[in-house]
Amino acid sequence: MSDQPNPWTNLEMVDEVIAMLADGSSLNLGIGIPTLVAQRIPASKNVWIHSENGVLGVSGRPTRETVSPTLINAGKETISVKPGASYFDSATSFGMIRGGHIDVCILGGMQVDTEGSLANWMIPGKKVTGMGGAMDLVHGAKKIIVMLTHFAKSGEVKLLHRCTLPLTGKNVVHRIITDYGIFSPMGETFRVEKLAPGVTRDLLGPEAGMWT
Amino acid sequence: MKTKVFENAAAALFDLRDGISVMSGGFGLCGIPENSIQEIRRQGIRNIHAISNNIGNSGRGLAWLLKQKQICSATCSYVGGNPDLEQQMLAGEIDVTLVPQGTFSERIRAAGMGIRGFYTPAGYGTLVAEGKEAREFDLPCILELPLVADFAIIKAEKGDPFGNLWFKETARNFSPLMAMAGKITVVEVEQLVELGEIEPENVHLPGVFVQRIYQGVDYENVIEIPVLAED
Secondary structure (H helix, E strand, C coil): CCCCCCCCCHHHHHHHHHHHCCCCCEEEECCCHHHHHHHHCCHHHCCEEEECCCEEEECCCCCCCCCCCCCECCCCEECCEEEEEEECCHHHHHHHHHCCCCCEEEEECCEEECCCCEECCEECCCEECCCCCHHHHHHHCCEEEEECCCECCCCCECEECCCCCCCCECCCCCEEECCCEEEEECCCCEEEEEECCCCCHHHCCCCHHHEC | CCCCEECCHHHHCCCCCCCCEEEECCECCECCCHHHHHHHHHHCCCCEEEECCCCCECCECCHHHHHCCCEEEEEECCCCCCHHHHHHHHCCCCEEEECCHHHHHHHHHHHHHCCCCEEECCCCCCHHHCCCCEEECCCEEEEECCCCEEEEEEEEEEECCCCCEECCHHHCCCHHHHHHHEEEEEEEEEEECCCCCCCHHHCCECHHHCCEEEECCCCCCCCCECCCCCC
């Protein structure tokens, strides 16, 4: 056994998220790493995956024979559905979310802070992707999980005392999964729920007092 | 007898003019009204106020009109994956209003359903809330207003001469909502079928919301991001 920090891979992060999901729950998956959840989740969990473009019951990828240009997820990627799936318009889709009928929402993020605020839709003057459905999702699902790498390519930590980028939602996030561990926003600090192999608290970021 | 059925896109879109607002269905390229968009490109009308989730994507769909500088303003929820829109936005050539997607669809639904406004938590505490009335319910919310358009252009898999529509898989997305919100709704279909062929239980959008319908041709139905189990 090595004491070297061994951060989780994307797939290991996905498996950590899957372990949190109750059997039979409904969940919405954001664009990016969260999409991998649909491919990794065991059928025995019997979850109902919602994609906000209008489908409940997403199930992995189609084959060359079954692929359809009219069957995609919110990331515009081709998908397949499982028996019991349904299609609906976008207002009904967001009604499922806003109305609190979806149990868990898993989103990507650029920054998240100790108050549970999330930023994931624009970098002023540099990049605008738009919020898509994220601003609706963060207020609707019963549990909001954010998946993101712990550090940006520039080396800056993405888990902050307060987000510096424009917010997607304020006080909305319940749980955060990074390649370094699992965290819960507690107001002024993050509670460390679990750390990846070999990762110690002093590796989590420059502000030592932020991790409890 | 007055009919809603038109010969083709050119016949159905006979009264377009500069400066109109146009709602276009589709999520990315899924379910976009290809024929009507191409006809708008052919006519070359300008200063269009486009209302669509993505305003085209990957250089196609409404991006055909962006390339020709026919669109002066865009109301949408997502810019990612649409380099034409992002370029024109950063260059200040187009006025872009970003709307959270659930608010976007509900504003369109509200317009069609006669709802004059609604409160939603989406966007509270963000840039989206600036200048909007806020009100405290169980959660703090902001007031959002209906979104209408002079024309709605949408595509359905099947439609009949009354305008009853049936959509395939996730191609439904914003289309039935926009059909309700458009002052003039122009539908193109993969299959124009006889009255009664879509069973009443299976009508996704009742024809009363539709003013014009035509049989579409030469669909590309591009798959934007193919991901297969074999990969």
